[in-house]
Amino acid sequence: MALTGLQIYKLLPASSTNPEVKAHANCKECGYPTCLAFAMKLAAKQADLSLCPYVEEESKRQLEESAAPPIRLITVAGSAKKLEVGNELVLHRHEKTFYHPPGLFVRVKDTQPDAAQVAKAVADYTVDYVGMSLSLDGVAVEAAGGDFGATVAAVKAACPFPLILMATDPATAEAGLKAAQGTTPLLWAASAENWQAMAQLAAQYKVPLAVLGPNGDLNALADLAEQVKNAGVEDLVLDPGTRDHASSLAAFTQLRRLALRKNERKVGYPLIAFAGDDITLAAQHIAKYAGFIVLDQFDPAMAYPLIVLRANLFTDPQKPIQVLPGVYEINHPGPSDPLMITTNFSITYFSVANEVESSGLPGWLLVADAEGMSVLTAWAAGKFDAERIAKTVKSTGIEQKINHKRLIIPGHVAVLLGEIEEELPGWEINVGPREAVDLPNYLKTRWG
Amino acid sequence: MPGIEVPKEKWSGKVREVTLGATAAEGGTRARTVTVGGETTLPFLKFEGEIPHPPAIAIEVRDQPPSDWPALLLQAWDGATQDVAEWAKAAEAAGADLVALRFNASEQLSAPYARQVLRRVLSATGLPLVVFGPGQADWDNEVLVAVAEEGKGERLVLGVCEEKNYRTIVAAALAHGHLVDARAPMDVNLSKQLNILIHDMGLPVERIIMDPTTGALGYGIEYGYSVMERLRIAALQGDSMTQLPMLVTPGEEAWRTKEARAAEGVPAAWGDYVKRAINWEVLTASTLIHSGADIVVLRHPESLRRVRAMINALIG
Numbered sequence: 226m227a228l229t230g231l232q233i234y235k236l237l238p239a240s241s242t243n244p245e246v247k248a249h250a251n252c253k254e255c256g257y258p259t260c261l262a263f264a265m266k267l268a269a270k271q272a273d274l275s276l277c278p279y280v281e282e283e284s285k286r287q288l289e290e291s292a293a294p295p296i297r298l299i300t301v302a303g304s305a306k307k308l309e310v311g312n313e314l315v316l317h318r319h320e321k322t323f324y325h326p327p328g329l330f331v332r333v334k335d336t337q338p339d340a341a342q343v344a345k346a347v348a349d350y351t352v353d354y355v356g357m358s359l360s361l362d363g364v365a366v367e368a369a370g371g372d373f374g375a376t377v378a379a380v381k382a383a384c385p386f387p388l389i390l391m392a393t394d395p396a397t398a399e400a401g402l403k404a405a406q407g408t409t410p411l412l413w414a415a416s417a418e419n420w421q422a423m424a425q426l427a428a429q430y431k432v433p434l435a436v437l438g439p440n441g442d443l444n445a446l447a448d449l450a451e452q453v454k455n456a457g458v459e460d461l462v463l464d465p466g467t468r469d470h471a472s473s474l475a476a477f478t479q480l481r482r483l484a485l486r487k488n489e490r491k492v493g494y495p496l497i498a499f500a501g502d503d504i505t506l507a508a509q510h511i512a513k514y515a516g517f518i519v520l521d522q523f524d525p526a527m528a529y530p531l532i533v534l535r536a537n538l539f540t541d542p543q544k545p546i547q548v549l550p551g552v553y554e555i556n557h558p559g560p561s562d563p564l565m566i567t568t569n570f571s572i573t574y575f576s577v578a579n580e581v582e583s584s585g586l587p588g589w590l591l592v593a594d595a596e597g598m599s600v601l602t603a604w605a606a607g608k609f610d611a612e613r614i615a616k617t618v619k620s621t622g623i624e625q626k627i628n629h630k631r632l633i634i635p636g637h638v639a640v641l642l643g644e645i646e647e648e649l650p651g652w653e654i655n656v657g658p659r660e661a662v663d664l665p666n667y668l669k670t671r672w673g
Numbered sequence: 674m675p676g677i678e679v680p681k682e683k684w685s686g687k688v689r690e691v692t693l694g695a696t697a698a699e700g701g702t703r704a705r706t707v708t709v710g711g712e713t714t715l716p717f718l719k720f721e722g723e724i725p726h727p728p729a730i731a732i733e734v735r736d737q738p739p740s741d742w743p744a745l746l747l748q749a750w751d752g753a754t755q756d757v758a759e760w761a762k763a764a765e766a767a768g769a770d771l772v773a774l775r776f777n778a779s780e781q782l783s784a785p786y787a788r789q790v791l792r793r794v795l796s797a798t799g800l801p802l803v804v805f806g807p808g809q810a811d812w813d814n815e816v817l818v819a820v821a822e823e824g825k826g827e828r829l830v831l832g833v834c835e836e837k838n839y840r841t842i843v844a845a846a847l848a849h850g851h852l853v854d855a856r857a858p859m860d861v862n863l864s865k866q867l868n869i870l871i872h873d874m875g876l877p878v879e880r881i882i883m884d885p886t887t888g889a890l891g892y893g894i895e896y897g898y899s900v901m902e903r904l905r906i907a908a909l910q911g912d913s914m915t916q917l918p919m920l921v922t923p924g925e926e927a928w929r930t931k932e933a934r935a936a937e938g939v940p941a942a943w944g945d946y947v948k949r950a951i952n953w954e955v956l957t958a959s960t961l962i963h964s965g966a967d968i969v970v971l972r973h974p975e976s977l978r979r980v981r982a983m984i985n986a987l988i989g
């Protein structure tokens with residue numbers, strides 16, 4: 226856990242009990258006037274410990290350990306895409322933010338003839354959400370009595386995303402690891418029965434290893450993880466073995482708290498969850514602390530809402546996603562084409578822009594600087610009023626691009642009609658529909 | 674090796690228990706009542722606190738089939754939407770805990786009409802009711818005052834009660850033994866402030882449900898999620914004016930989105946329309962339940978079934 230400036234100060238030469246070290250106190254060689262000033266800079270992560278030549282070995286060890294994240298960052302990689310999970314710092318997103326969205330994986334079995342097709346479908350799946358192209362993260366291949374090595378090879382060829390190799394028999398696992406060479410899969414899983422052999426494989430093939438505990442028993446899980454770590458594998462992922470809503474929520478919450486609040490190193494790793502085909506269980510794991518989520522099926526109608534939920538909960542609460550204010554041209558508009566205005570909140574902008582774009586109708590979209598707020602929020606906060614709307618019209622140079630003076634405003638701010646007319650003399654203000662879905666129809670029937 | 678100790682939060686606060694509806698013995702006509710609240714920890718963390726009542730699910734019914742609902746949603750009720758009494762019965766049969774009657778903003782909406790609709794719904798179902806006006810402060814006042822009088826003693830929840838109109842609605846709730854749904858726009862302090870104003874008028878806290886407002890999946894749900902988490906944490910830390918059960922309307926929000934409305938002309942990556950639309954409502958609701966919702970108002974019977982299954986799985 227991060228130390229405070231004062232805690233760090235206790236580890237620097239000025240606080241040393243060794244007179245030889247203490248003799249250097251406040252020598253300024255680090256570039257700061259005192260050891261305390263240096264400690265404060267270290268706490269703020271604005272300086273590097275190596276600047277002080279006199280720090281004792283034991284202090285160095287403690288400082289380095291404290292700088293390690295409470296939840297280890299784990300990287301898995303396919304042939305063309307990698308995923309990093311872990312390194313989270315809070316229990317609730319409003320405390321700061323959630324950093325690394327959990328990877329969404331689809332499970333296939335080595336007895337499944339269409340495993341490679343499913344893998345390809347997973348790889349090809351992308352969906353656009355507020356201007357971001359989002360996707361799933363990988364495929365979990367399960368040894369279920371088929372040819373594991375061949376299936377892993379086929380999946381790897383079909384999907385450049387990271388893999389999870391699910392095999393508890395070490396010989397089978399090794400066949401998978403061989404087939405996956407050149408990538409960094411997650412190996413699942415080391416249990417009480419097989420951990421020595423699995424740890425050896427993970428070390429040999431340099432892959433992260435999932436540690437599977439007996440259903441919800443966190444003590445057993447922590448001890449097992451410790452043993453595996455002592456056997457030389459540092460990149461671990463924990464699977465508390467829970468598979469239902471209630472016990473998963475308890476186990477995942479406790480593990481996250483242990484890592485963050487108690488600085489419990491033994492469980493300071495990302496977690497893996499198996500959601501089956503239950504979308505509410507998968508969603509629970511997005512909100513509550515999974516690093517990897519394995520689904521039993523690939524279905525776009527399920528993938529899309531989960532990907533959006535993940536994007537929502539992992540946005541930084543301090544900064545709404547915004548687009549730049551200005552003039553946006555949709556479908557190559559000409560001077561007589563419609564002019565609309567909206568705000569610069571990403572969700573708002575894209576709901577409108579996507580509608581107009583997919584309708585094929587040309588149009589000019591003015592985006593006002595509403596400090597990243599939605600239409601009604603901005604209106605209520607005084608950031609999307611007649612004055613700002615008029616200013617956007619006048620300052621963007623749109624008047625030189627069009628040959629008319631008609632502006633469509635969002636239906637939700639119909640009340641602004643009169644005021645905008647006053648601010649923009651000579652303009653005709655049209656109140657558009659309330660929801661963007663209805664814009665294409667409005668443009669077809671009411672513009673012209 | 675010493676075992677690791679599971680960290681438990683020692684919360685000092687508790688969410689108040691609020692009971693909706695009144696049976697004949699209690700001065701109403703409901704077949705049963707529904708109690709929500711009473712939690713002494715964050716949602717479903719039974720290892721460290723009490724969760725005495727599972728979140729309740731209300732189904733929204735309208736006095737007339739609304740013109741702006743997608744066909745998928747109206748069809749799901751199999752003709753029952755043509756008549757508000759049938760619709761309320763169907764909601765009960767589908768397994769709802771509560772019926773949320775909402776009046777459309779229509780020409781025929783008047784105080785006498787609202788009374789008549791309320792009477793029909795009360796006799797069609799034995800479930801406790803939440804009653805929402807058409808959503809414009811002045812009109813809400815007119816409708817809800819009539820409803821409060823007509824449903825005297827039923828412990829209805831009257832909504833929405835906002836800063837703009839809380840006085841009239843609270844007075845009606847006080848006079849006729851009802852509860853209010855106190856809605857503030859997604860802000861911890863505004864929620865608290867409205868609860869205080871309402872309480873200052875003399876309405877006991879046990880008759881206030883707070884409604885922090887929410888957004889749909891993909892359209893601002895993260896704000897609702899975090900505001901509810903913060904309100905619930907404040908409640909557990911002992912801030913008495915946040916110790917109220919929370920009601921949110923994920924059904925209304927979800928079915929406004931394009932994902933739930935557009936069957937055609939959308940990217941193939943959105944998947945099958947019917948599944949996607951229902952998933953949209955289910956995930957909006959389930960996520961809000963994880964952040965502290967005590968009552969969710971839903972619209973589709975399949976969403977009700979699936980959100981219920983999740984609650985049951987969490988309650989264990």
Ligand code: B12
Binds near residue numbers: 545600
């Ligand atoms: C999320 C949210 C917030 C977030 C902000 C999110 C953001 N970045 O904007 C937070 C929590 C910060 C917030 C704050 C506030 N909020 Co707020 N918020 C919402 C909420 C829940 C959703 C808004 C949203 O994101 N909608 C989705 C976007 C896509 O919608 P949209 O921008 O309107 O765009 C749609 C249409 O307008 C249309 N459209 C858009 N542009 C155009 C252009 C044309 C030409 C056309 C035709 C159509 C069109 O297309 C889009 C899709 O259909 C709404 C309630 C709700 N459920 O809707 C309240 C709401 C907007 N907020 C409200 C209020 C009052 C506030 C506050 C003033 C309260 C406060 N706390 O002080 C503050 C103001 C901010 C401040 N002072 O800093 C009120 C506004 C009341 C009103 N009607 O006057 C609302 C309606 C809640 C309510 N019922 O009371 N809010």
Ligand code: SF4
Binds near residue numbers: 237239250259
């Ligand atoms: S280099 Fe800086 S921190 Fe190190 S002893 Fe000198 S003053 Fe203190």
